[in-house]
Amino acid sequence: MEPKLILILILVISVSVTADYVRPKPRKALHFPWQPKASSLPQQVHISLSSEKHMRITWITGDEYAPSIVQYGTSPGKYTSMTLGGSTSYSYLFYSSGKIHHTVIGPLEHDTIYYYRCGGQGPEFQLKTPPAQFPITFAVAADLGQTGWTKSTLDHIDGCNYDVHLLPGDLSYADYLQRRWDTFGELVQPLASARPWMVTEGNHEQENIPFFKDGFESYNSRWTMPYQESGSPSNLYYSFEVAGVHVVMLGSYAAYDLYSNQYSWLKTDLSRVDRKRTPWLLVLFHVPWYNSNKAHQGEGDRMMETLEPLLYAANVDLVLAGHVHAYERSKRVYNGKSDPCGPIHITIGDGGNREGLATRYNDPQPEWSVFREASFGHGELKIVNSTHAFWSWHRNDDDEPVRSDEVWITSLVGSGCNAGNRHGQRKILMEP
Numbered sequence: 001m002e003p004k005l006i007l008i009l010i011l012v013i014s015v016s017v018t019a020d021y022v023r024p025k026p027r028k029a030l031h032f033p034w035q036p037k038a039s040s041l042p043q044q045v046h047i048s049l050s051s052e053k054h055m056r057i058t059w060i061t062g063d064e065y066a067p068s069i070v071q072y073g074t075s076p077g078k079y080t081s082m083t084l085g086g087s088t089s090y091s092y093l094f095y096s097s098g099k100i101h102h103t104v105i106g107p108l109e110h111d112t113i114y115y116y117r118c119g120g121q122g123p124e125f126q127l128k129t130p131p132a133q134f135p136i137t138f139a140v141a142a143d144l145g146q147t148g149w150t151k152s153t154l155d156h157i158d159g160c161n162y163d164v165h166l167l168p169g170d171l172s173y174a175d176y177l178q179r180r181w182d183t184f185g186e187l188v189q190p191l192a193s194a195r196p197w198m199v200t201e202g203n204h205e206q207e208n209i210p211f212f213k214d215g216f217e218s219y220n221s222r223w224t225m226p227y228q229e230s231g232s233p234s235n236l237y238y239s240f241e242v243a244g245v246h247v248v249m250l251g252s253y254a255a256y257d258l259y260s261n262q263y264s265w266l267k268t269d270l271s272r273v274d275r276k277r278t279p280w281l282l283v284l285f286h287v288p289w290y291n292s293n294k295a296h297q298g299e300g301d302r303m304m305e306t307l308e309p310l311l312y313a314a315n316v317d318l319v320l321a322g323h324v325h326a327y328e329r330s331k332r333v334y335n336g337k338s339d340p341c342g343p344i345h346i347t348i349g350d351g352g353n354r355e356g357l358a359t360r361y362n363d364p365q366p367e368w369s370v371f372r373e374a375s376f377g378h379g380e381l382k383i384v385n386s387t388h389a390f391w392s393w394h395r396n397d398d399d400e401p402v403r404s405d406e407v408w409i410t411s412l413v414g415s416g417c418n419a420g421n422r423h424g425q426r427k428i429l430m431e432p
Contacts, residue, residue: 029354030146030187039063042101042118044185044222046192047127048199049164049240051229054106055127055196057085058224059118060098060185064089068101072116074109076124079117081105090221092213095178102224125193130163134386136243137162139195140379142286142322143202143349145173146184149376150352152396157378158191160394164242165195168322169202169252169286173354174218176207181218199223200249201236202286202322215253225249230269237262239269245383246278248316250285252323256303263306270314271429279386279413281316283343288321290330290345292369295358296323308334312342313428315412318381318391322349325358326374327393329405333368341417344409348393350376371405387411 039062050056057070068087071079085103089096101118108114110132117124130136139162144150157165172184188197201219208215220235227238236251248269256262273281289304291297300321311319312334324347334342350357359374376396383389393405 028148030148030151030183040066040119041122043189044182045118045125045189046185046223047194047196048223048225049130049196049242050104050106050226052241053108053110053129054104055108055129056102056104056224056226057116057118058103058222059101060182060222061101061119062098064099066099066101066119068103069120070103070105070116070118071120072105072114074112074114076115076126079115088221090217092176092178092207092218097178097181097218097221100221127194127196128163130196130242132243134244135382135384136164136245137383138164138166138381140166140168140320140346140348140381141351141377142168142320143170143325143353144184144188144351145170145353145355146180146187147352147354149396150187153352153376153378154188154191156394156396160380162195162380165191165197166247166282166284166320167197167199168249168284168320168348169200170204170322170349170351170353171199171202171219171223173204174207175204176209178218181222185222198225198240198247198249200225200284200286201251201253203253206253232265232269233261237265241278243383244278244386245280245282246273248281248283250283250307252286252300252303256306258306263310266307266310267429267431270310273314275315275413279411280318280383280389281314281412282318282320283311283316284320286321287323288328288345288347288349289319290328290333290366290368291324291347292328292362292366292372293324293326293347293358293374294360294362295325297362299323309428312339313426315341315415315417316343317389317411318409319343319345320379321345321347322351323347324349325353325355326350326372327377327395327405328372329370329391329393329407330368331370336368338368341412341415346379346391348377348379350374351378352376352396370407373404375404377404387414 042059073080174180205219236254287300
């Protein structure tokens with residue numbers, strides 16, 4: 001256990017500005033009793049999409065000599081393929097992570113169940129690959145943490161028939177206490193080992209200590225996303241494609257000014273999107289741009305000022321964010337007001353974090369805001385075909401998932417907003 005002096009330093013560094021709303025009492029943090037395991041056995045297994053038809057398998061062992069191999073096949077206990085990957089590790093003050101394995105397997109068939117084993121021993125896991133074409137369903141939840149509400153949210157997600165989990169920031173709420181990364185990995189393993197989890201960073205992933213530690217070391221080591229596969233220089237922002245959907249994951253805490261690597265990469269990525277091949281275009285990041293809650297007001301304004309014109313020019317269909325511990329859905333919006341060619345913005349930072357809910361909203365409700373509520377829950381996005389999708393938000397009401405908001409969404413493809421030509425916006429993506 002860290003000395004008191006270190007804990008005091010950590011607490012001082014991690015202090016953040018508190019908004020002027022009053023949160024209700026949250027559920028208690030989950031307790032994880034220590035259970036000794038063989039150091040070579042795989043722990044904290046999770047999977048994520050890599051390049052086309054490939055999946056990244058990630059796990060941790062205490063044994064530094066454990067091999068980074070994954071055996072897999074389409075029948076239980078019968079492994080017809082094996083791939084050797086790589087590994088990394090990190091130290092944080094008095095904590096050592098163990099050996100973090102990252103192995104990419106494939107090519108894999110679409111919409112197929114695979115059985116796999118990590119490191120040549122231990123339990124068998126199974127995963128299901130996403131479909132090659134519509135329909136496809138995304139589960140969405142941000143600001144998860146490790147509380148009773150988190151467990152409720154995960155149970156509800158486990159009960160829905162989804163293909164990919166999208167998480168726009170704030171995963172473990174470790175906040176410098178590295179053991180919480182381990183318990184989070186164990187908590188989500190039943191779901192994250194079976195369906196790909198695609199995540200981006202939030203403020204609780206930063207964990208930087210001035211003059212001692214750069215930010216995001218724990219996050220980047222444990223949750224490697226396909227940034228290299230999408231031409232990004234940083235794991236904090238990337239993109240991927242799945243079943244006719246192009247998904248862009250941006251970094252609210254990476255530089256995003258006009259001269260930043262993220263801005264340059266985003267322009268290139270959006271300019272290459274082929275809406276005939278991927279008629280749906282989604283963007284995720286942590287800090288919301290359209291937020292009528294009193295919590296975190298204005299925190300996304302600078303990022304919005306810089307990047308919103310790019311998203312508008314590319315005809316982004318839907319933007320998903322977290323950070324505010326409540327739910328809110330907007331109309332199609334751009335530049336602060338309703339616009340039929342702008343994306344719908346959804347804030348879904350209500351996964352179950354230990355800080356509780358943000359219950360106070362600005363009144364009157366803005367013209368662009370359609371639905372808002374401070375409750376824990378998760379979202380489901382079923383993209384039915386190239387033109388229509390169904391969004392639903394499910395409140396955790398007395399541990400029963402209650403569908404509290406829903407809407408049919410029509411893609412901007414074929415809407416008359418194509419490439420933003422009537423606004424002269426498309427050229428911004430082509431400029432050097």
